[in-house]
Amino acid sequence: MQETIVIGVIGSDCHAVGNKILENVFARAGFNVINLGVMVSQDEYIDAAIETNAQAILISSIYGHGEIDCIGMRDRCTERGLDGIPLFVGGNLVIGKREFKDVEVIFKGMGFDRVFGPDVDLQHVVDCLHLDIAAYRREHQAVEAAA
Amino acid sequence: MKTVSIDIGSTWTKGALFEVGDRDLQLLKRTVSPTTVQHLADGFFQVLNALLDDDNAIERIRSGEITLNYSSSAKGGLAVAALGLVPSITLESARVAAYSAGAKITQVFAYRMNRSDIRALEDNPPDILLFAGGTDGGHFDTICHNASLLAASKLDCSIVYAGNRAVQDEVTDLLGQKDLVVVENVLPALDQQNPDPAREAMRSIFLSRIVKGKGLDEIIAATGSEPVPTPYAVYEFTRHIQEHVPGWHDFMLLDMGGATTDVYSSHDQCPPPGAVQRGLPEPLIKRTVEGDLGMRVSAEAASETGEALIAEHLAHDPAQIAAFHEYVEKVTAEPDYLPQDSQGKRFDTLLAGACAAYACERHAGRSTQVYTLEGTVDVQTGRDLTSVKKVIGSGGWLANSKEFDVGNWIRERKVDSKGKTVLLPSTVEYYRDEQYLFPLLANVARNYPEAAAFTGVALLAQS
Numbered sequence: 111m112q113e114t115i116v117i118g119v120i121g122s123d124c125h126a127v128g129n130k131i132l133e134n135v136f137a138r139a140g141f142n143v144i145n146l147g148v149m150v151s152q153d154e155y156i157d158a159a160i161e162t163n164a165q166a167i168l169i170s171s172i173y174g175h176g177e178i179d180c181i182g183m184r185d186r187c188t189e190r191g192l193d194g195i196p197l198f199v200g201g202n203l204v205i206g207k208r209e210f211k212d213v214e215v216i217f218k219g220m221g222f223d224r225v226f227g228p229d230v231d232l233q234h235v236v237d238c239l240h241l242d243i244a245a246y247r248r249e250h251q252a253v254e255a256a257a
Numbered sequence: 258m259k260t261v262s263i264d265i266g267s268t269w270t271k272g273a274l275f276e277v278g279d280r281d282l283q284l285l286k287r288t289v290s291p292t293t294v295q296h297l298a299d300g301f302f303q304v305l306n307a308l309l310d311d312d313n314a315i316e317r318i319r320s321g322e323i324t325l326n327y328s329s330s331a332k333g334g335l336a337v338a339a340l341g342l343v344p345s346i347t348l349e350s351a352r353v354a355a356y357s358a359g360a361k362i363t364q365v366f367a368y369r370m371n372r373s374d375i376r377a378l379e380d381n382p383p384d385i386l387l388f389a390g391g392t393d394g395g396h397f398d399t400i401c402h403n404a405s406l407l408a409a410s411k412l413d414c415s416i417v418y419a420g421n422r423a424v425q426d427e428v429t430d431l432l433g434q435k436d437l438v439v440v441e442n443v444l445p446a447l448d449q450q451n452p453d454p455a456r457e458a459m460r461s462i463f464l465s466r467i468v469k470g471k472g473l474d475e476i477i478a479a480t481g482s483e484p485v486p487t488p489y490a491v492y493e494f495t496r497h498i499q500e501h502v503p504g505w506h507d508f509m510l511l512d513m514g515g516a517t518t519d520v521y522s523s524h525d526q527c528p529p530p531g532a533v534q535r536g537l538p539e540p541l542i543k544r545t546v547e548g549d550l551g552m553r554v555s556a557e558a559a560s561e562t563g564e565a566l567i568a569e570h571l572a573h574d575p576a577q578i579a580a581f582h583e584y585v586e587k588v589t590a591e592p593d594y595l596p597q598d599s600q601g602k603r604f605d606t607l608l609a610g611a612c613a614a615y616a617c618e619r620h621a622g623r624s625t626q627v628y629t630l631e632g633t634v635d636v637q638t639g640r641d642l643t644s645v646k647k648v649i650g651s652g653g654w655l656a657n658s659k660e661f662d663v664g665n666w667i668r669e670r671k672v673d674s675k676g677k678t679v680l681l682p683s684t685v686e687y688y689r690d691e692q693y694l695f696p697l698l699a700n701v702a703r704n705y706p707e708a709a710a711f712t713g714v715a716l717l718a719q720s
Contacts, residue, residue, distance in 0.1 A: 114394070114395070122627045122628065122629045122634070123629065124533065124629055124631060124634055142394070144447055146447075147533075148533060149533050149535070149627065149634070149636055150535075154535065157343045157345060157346055158346075158447055160342060160343050160396055161342055161343055161346045161347060161390075161391060161392050161395050161396055161444070161447065162391075162392050162394075162395040162396070162447065163391065163394070163395040163396040163397065173629070173630050174630075191368075
C-alpha cells in the first residue's frame with residue numbers, strides 16, 4: 111500500500127529548489143507526497159496530515175531559523191490528534207557552526223524522531239521512513255485493538 | 258418571442274416580461290406583488306397574470322409560445338448545514354460548494370461531532386446536510402464516527418456525502434436508512450477543489466424534495482417549468498456575464514438585501530510575482546453570503562458588526578450614535594420602513610456602507626508581509642481581487658442610491674482587524690443595477706444566456 115507523507119519548508123523560508131528535489135525523490139521511492147511548498151506553518155502541516163491521513167511529516171529548513179520555527183511542533187501534533195506520528199526534520203537547521211550531533215540533540219529533545227543534516231543521503235531518509243511508518247502502524251493497531 | 262421571469266423573494270414576488278431579440282432583451286412590462294408566504298403559488302400567479310394579462314397565460318407557457326423561468330428565496334431559501342474535517346480545508350470546500358448552489362449555511366461542524374452537535378442539527382434541521390471530510394484515500398475514522406452518530410439521530414433531512422471516496426461504502430451502509438446521496442469528493446486532493454458534483458446534487462434535491470415543502474410544486478405542475486434558488490440563478494448569471502460580455506471577465510457583484518448581503522466575484526487567480534499563495538485554490542466564480550449584514554431584518558446585527566466603522570463616521574457628533582441605534586431598532590421592527598428625513602437617509606447610507614465594506618472584506622483574501630533573508634515576501638491566502646476594477650451594486654437599496662459608491666466604503670477596510678492587508682480592488686469602477694433587474698435577468702439567462710448578460714451590463718448606470 112502507498113504511504114502518504116506531508117513535506118514542506120517551514121516558517122519564513124522560501125527556498126524552493128531543495129523542496130522540489132525532495133518531492134521527486136520521495137515520489138520515486140513510492141510515497142504519495144503531499145508537498146505544501148515553501149513558507150509552511152506548523153498548523154498547515156498538521157491540517158494537511160489530518161485530511162490526507164498521512165503517516166509522517168517531514169519538515170525542511172535551510173535559512174537557519176529552523177530551531178525557532180519547530181518549537182512546539184510535537185505538542186501541537188499531539189494536541190490535534192496526531193499522537194506519535196513520525197516527525198522528521200532536516201536541512202541547515204541552526205545558525206552558525208555547530209556540531210551536527212549537538213543539533214540532533216536539540217531537535218530530538220523537541221520531539222523529532224529523526225534529524226538530518228544538509229548532506230544526508232536521501233536513500234537513508236527513505237529507509238528511515240519505511241522503518242518508522244511501519245512501527246507507527248503497529249503501535250496504532252495495538253492502541254486500536256486495546257480500545 | 259416573449260419570455261417571463263419571476264423571482265419569489267421573502268417579502269416581494271417580482272416579475273418581468275421581456276421581448277427576446279438577437280443579442281439583447283427588451284423590457285416590456287414589470288410588476289411586483291407581496292409574497293404570499295402561506296401559499297407561494299398565489300402571489301406567483303398574481304404576478305404572472307398581471308404580466309401576461311391573458312386568461313390563457315398558462316396555456317401559452319405550456320405550449321412553449323412564451324418561455325418562463327423563475328427562482329425562489331422565500332421561506333428561508335435553501336438552508337444547508339456543512340460538515341467537514343479541518344475547518345480551513347474540507348469544511349471550507351463544503352462552504353464553497355454550498356454557497357455556489359445558492360444555499361445559506363445555517364450551521365457548520367468540523368472534526369468529530371458529539372451529542373450536542375447532533376442535537377443542534379435535530380433542533381434546527383437544515384434542508385440539506387452537506388457531509389465532507391478527508392481527501393480521497395485520506396482520513397476516514399472521523400468520517401465513519403460522524404456517520405454513525407448521524408445514523409442514530411432523528412435527523413431526517415437530505416444528506417449529500419461528498420467526502421473521502423475510500424469510505425463511501427461504509428458511509429452508505431451506515432446512512433442507508435436516511436435520505437442519502439453520494440457524490441464525488443468536494444476536495445479529492447489538497448490542491449484540487451471539486452464543488453460541482455455536490456452543487457448539482459443540492460440543486461437536484463432542491464427540485465425533487467424541497468420545492469414541495471415550500472409549496473412550489475404546485476407552480477411546477479401548472480407551468481411545467483422548474484425553479485432554482487435565487488442565488489443559484491445569480492451565480493450562473495455571473496458566469497454568463499464573464500463568458501459573453503467583452504471586458505467583463507473580472508468583476509464583483511454585491512447584492513444587498515434586508516436580511517443578507519451576497520457577494521459574487523469572477524476572477525482568475527494567479528499570485529503576483531514575489532508573492533507566495535497559501536491555502537486552497539480559488540474557483541473562477543465565488544459567492545459568499547453574510548447573514549449578519551442586511552439593511553432591515555439584519556440591521557441590528559449589521560450595526561454590531563460595523564460598530565467601529567459607524568462610530569468613526571459619527572465621531573464628529575457623538576449624540577448621533579444614540580440616534581443611529583434608535584433608527585436601527587425602528588427599521589428592524591418595521592422592515593418595510595423607508596426613511597422620510599435626511600437623518601434617516603444618512604443612517605441608511607451608513608448601514609449600507611457597513612454592509613458593503615464588511616461583506617466585501619469577508620469575501621476577499623488577505624496578504625501579510627513576511628521578512629525573509631531574501632527580502633520581504635507577501636504571503637497571500639484566499640481571493641486576491643486587487644486587480645479587479647468593476648463592481649456592480651444590486652438589491653433594492655443599492656439600485657435606488659445614486660449617490661452611493663461602494664468603492665468609497667471598500668477603501669475603509671484596506672486593513673482588517675488583525676492588521677492584515679485585505680485583497681480588495683484598489684480602484685473601483687462602480688456600476689449600479691439601476692432598474693434592479695439582475696435577479697430577473699438571471700432567470701432569463703437560463704434560456705438566453707448571451708442576450709441576458711448583454712442586457713444586464715447595458716442597463717448598468719455608472720457613477
